[in-house]
Amino acid sequence: MKNKISVSLLSADMMNLEREIRRVEKSGAEMLHFDVMDGVFVNNITYGLPVLEQVRKITNMPLDVHLMITDPLEYAERFVKSGADIVSFHIESNSDTAETLRVIKESGAKACIAIKPSTKAEAVYKYLEYLDMVLVMTVEPGFGGQSFIAETVGKIGEIRKKLDTMGLATDIEVDGGINDVTSELVKSVGANVLVSGSYLFGSDDMAKSVRKIGKEVLR
Ligand code: DX5
Numbered sequence: 001m002k003n004k005i006s007v008s009l010l011s012a013d014m015m016n017l018e019r020e021i022r023r024v025e026k027s028g029a030e031m032l033h034f035d036v037m038d039g040v041f042v043n044n045i046t047y048g049l050p051v052l053e054q055v056r057k058i059t060n061m062p063l064d065v066h067l068m069i070t071d072p073l074e075y076a077e078r079f080v081k082s083g084a085d086i087v088s089f090h091i092e093s094n095s096d097t098a099e100t101l102r103v104i105k106e107s108g109a110k111a112c113i114a115i116k117p118s119t120k121a122e123a124v125y126k127y128l129e130y131l132d133m134v135l136v137m138t139v140e141p142g143f144g145g146q147s148f149i150a151e152t153v154g155k156i157g158e159i160r161k162k163l164d165t166m167g168l169a170t171d172i173e174v175d176g177g178i179n180d181v182t183s184e185l186v187k188s189v190g191a192n193v194l195v196s197g198s199y200l201f202g203s204d205d206m207a208k209s210v211r212k213i214g215k216e217v218l219r
């Protein structure tokens with residue numbers, strides 16, 4: 001399975017967002033990761049629909065929108081209309097999971113369920129056949145620059161095994177604390193879409209770092 005890198009804009013220089021997006025485009029990364037936080041589901045507030053619309057206007061990169069909001073069902077369609085190619089929402093949110101998946105797909109985007117570090121792998125099993133991707137948080141959602149939680153590695157492996165037994169090659173995305181060391185751990189158990197913010201934006205040579213964390217490993 002080819003690995004894909006999704007660069008989190010949370011660590012970009014917001015005063016120079018267009019320049020930062022051009023830097024990501026040139027890095028060879030496959031997607032832009034757009035973290036939406038509402039200050040209720042998580043203890044932080046970022047950016048939302050108007051910013052996504054502007055980003056959509058200036059880039060053709062796939063936009064990987066991660067909703068950390070209390071009621072994703074209420075907003076899913078608007079995020080798709082504003083340019084999301086893939087929408088991830090949390091199973092721990094207040095919205096009905098099946099209904100939210102349906103709305104995202106009907107609006108024309110790919111759909112993904114995200115789980116927090118303390119949520120068990122089994123929580124997503126009954127939805128797997130309807131998903132384009134599963135997002136396993138490897139830090140508590142809310143902030144960039146946190147340390148990877150190693151206890152999440154087992155869960156990534158469990159989900160990959162379950163997908164394999166179901167004959168599904170669904171993407172597993174990991175998000176939080178991904179760098180040149182932790183990327184090896186998550187890829188070895190079957191994650192193939194790696195979100196990275198602070199490591200990539202903090203790198204002198206983003207393209208080189210993208211290649212490094214995207215490199216294939218045996219599993
Ligand atoms: C955290 C966000 C992440 C964050 C990752 O809640 O969902 O996408 O930007 O940042 P790093 O790579 O710095 O951990």
Ligand code: ZN
Nearest residue numbers: 033035066175
């Ligand atoms: Zn994210």
